[in-house]
Amino acid sequence: MEAAKIAMYFNKIEESKVHCYLCPHNCVIKPDGLGACRARKNIDGELYSLNYGKITSNAIDPIEKKPLYRFHPGTNILSVGTFGCNLKCSFCQNWGIAHEKPESYDITPSELAEKAKELVEEGNIGIAYTYNEPSIWYEFVYDTSRQLKERGLSNVLVTNGFISKEPLEDLLPYIDAMNIDVKAYTASFYHEICKGTLSNVKDTVELAARKCHVEVTTLVIPELNDAVEEIEEMARWLAGISPDIPLHLSRFFPNYRMQDKPVTPKETLIRAKEKAQEYLKYVYLGNVW
Ligand code: SF4
Numbered sequence: 001m002e003a004a005k006i007a008m009y010f011n012k013i014e015e016s017k018v019h020c021y022l023c024p025h026n027c028v029i030k031p032d033g034l035g036a037c038r039a040r041k042n043i044d045g046e047l048y049s050l051n052y053g054k055i056t057s058n059a060i061d062p063i064e065k066k067p068l069y070r071f072h073p074g075t076n077i078l079s080v081g082t083f084g085c086n087l088k089c090s091f092c093q094n095w096g097i098a099h100e101k102p103e104s105y106d107i108t109p110s111e112l113a114e115k116a117k118e119l120v121e122e123g124n125i126g127i128a129y130t131y132n133e134p135s136i137w138y139e140f141v142y143d144t145s146r147q148l149k150e151r152g153l154s155n156v157l158v159t160n161g162f163i164s165k166e167p168l169e170d171l172l173p174y175i176d177a178m179n180i181d182v183k184a185y186t187a188s189f190y191h192e193i194c195k196g197t198l199s200n201v202k203d204t205v206e207l208a209a210r211k212c213h214v215e216v217t218t219l220v221i222p223e224l225n226d227a228v229e230e231i232e233e234m235a236r237w238l239a240g241i242s243p244d245i246p247l248h249l250s251r252f253f254p255n256y257r258m259q260d261k262p263v264t265p266k267e268t269l270i271r272a273k274e275k276a277q278e279y280l281k282y283v284y285l286g287n288v289w
Contacts, residue, residue: 004041009021009167031045036195037086039083051137052140067179075123077127078119087162112144113153126153126155128156135162155175159204160181161201173211180201181219184198185198186225219250222263232279239280249283250285
């Protein structure tokens with residue numbers, strides 16, 4: 001049997017199938033089958049996490065690179081990621097680890113927490129779970145974040161926000177900050193380009209913002225989500241949660257399976273920023289200069 005950890009948030013159903021409800025896909029998985037995230041597998045009628053303790057990327061990054069601009073600015077954070085993702089965005093910036101099977105090395109939650117603590121001397125404030133989607137690395141993030149809190153350090157999620165309510169509520173007590181992608185403000189964009197749903201991501205932002213520091217990132221893609229009216233609608237919704245939520249509007253560059261759209265013009269980003277600032281106190285542009 002593959003090295004794996006029994007998963008949380010699943011039910012056994014008929015014919016040795018399992019129902020995973022970690023994220024809103026609610027996959028029903030046959031024996032030997034994988035979930036849509038390719039990180040959870042039905043082995044003999046039980047669900048296992050295949051990426052538990054498997055690291056594919058790590059670095060010490062400035063916190064601003066996550067991006068988090070209003071959470072301990074000027075500090076560093078140990079950033080780690082694994083493989084797998086539960087969305088299928090055709091413009092993915094991290095497709096090598098999100099959708100391929102890259103090399104990994106093994107580490108335990110306590111080893112990683114100790115590593116983070118050793119790096120405090122270098123300005124490290126904790127761990128950012130990033131690079132691929134951390135919500136489908138759930139069991140490892142949950143165990144590690146508890147270990148990290150015991151050491152007085154911070155946990156940061158850089159996430160697509162596509163997670164079910166119960167696991168999110170269970171994890172939030174250990175999470176200090178999140179950067180959540182709101183990839184667009186239309187249901188059709190999520191459905192057609194990401195194979196997800198906007199409403200679930202909105203629920204995550206609304207719930208998380210009540211419990212920890214939240215910043216939001218939107219990659220502005222020409223012709224797909226760059227209408228100033230759409231940016232305005234999103235900013236108005238965010239302001240209804242709190243006008244203090246920072247919004248990062250990022251510039252698109254052709255990537256992965258989306259090569260047919262141009263680089264976002266600076267003028268588009270500047271217009272979007274000006275509109276969002278009518279509602280929000282902190283709006284930043286990313287990848288522009
Ligand atoms: S976490 Fe993975 S297996 Fe579980 S419902 Fe989501 S995509 Fe499916």
